[in-house]
Amino acid sequence: MLLAAFGLFGLCLRRYRTAAVFCALGGLWITLCAMPAFAGLLKLGLENQYPRYEAATYPTADAIVVLGGGDSPSFGASSHVGTGTSSVQATRAGLGLELYRESKAPIVLLSGGDGEAVDMAHQLEQQGVLAQSLKVESTSVNTYQNALYSAAILRHEGRNRILLVTSSWTMSRAAACFRRQGLEVIPAPAFDRENTRRALSWQPQRASLAQSGRWLHEYIGLLVYKLRGWA
Structure with a gap:
């Protein structure tokens, strides 16, 4: 959504090529986050170090x-x-x-x-x-x-x-x-x-989009905690 917002801002400024690039990147990112396999990889990065x-x-x-x-x-x-x-x-x-x-x-x-x-x-x-x-x-x-x-x-x-x-x-x-x-x-x-469930599908699903948001929120939360000196 943020990438799409940059795209719309570029459109308002008549920077059509820039606007198209940002909108395309936003669409690609949303699609990637909606893929079960990508959501699984995000979670694996969080949990893999703690068996x-x-x-x-x-x-x-x-x-x-x-x-x-x-x-x-x-x-x-x-x-x-x-x-x-x-x-x-x-x-x-x-x-x-x-x-x-x-x-x-x-x-x-x-x-x-x-x-x-x-x-x-x-x-x-x-x-x-x-x-x-x-x-x-x-x-x-x-x-x-x-x-x-x-x-x-x-x-x-x-x-x-x-x-x-x-x-x-x-x-x-x-x-x-x-x-x-x-x-x-x-x-x-x-x-x-x-x-216990490892999804391997790359077919976009709405449930996977929510899961990706959850895992990305955790990555960002860890970064914010470190910046605030909490972790």
């Missing part, structure tokens, strides 16, 4: 920090998102629960506003997590505040080494924010259900 592992394979830490967002776990489900991977681990809260059950940390800190952290805490308590092992940070509205407010809670309890649970495609920004707060971060990306 997903079974909960039992992670090292121990002082705390498990689970960020809000994503789907709610379907506890007790028997479906799988990958070889040997329970569907519970396809969610952030679910992976946090599995890490706790594997005794990877004594506490689980849930971070997220709009009631997300409170809801996750209620779910985990119903699944047997001790109330004294649950910590809730419920005032944050973005990833920077997740890190800022969670770090204050962790420092108060003398906990520095964390297993950070979020989606793999947001892990770069999240891990950088928590490290910026002086914490030692062990990335533990959830097995998001979308990660």
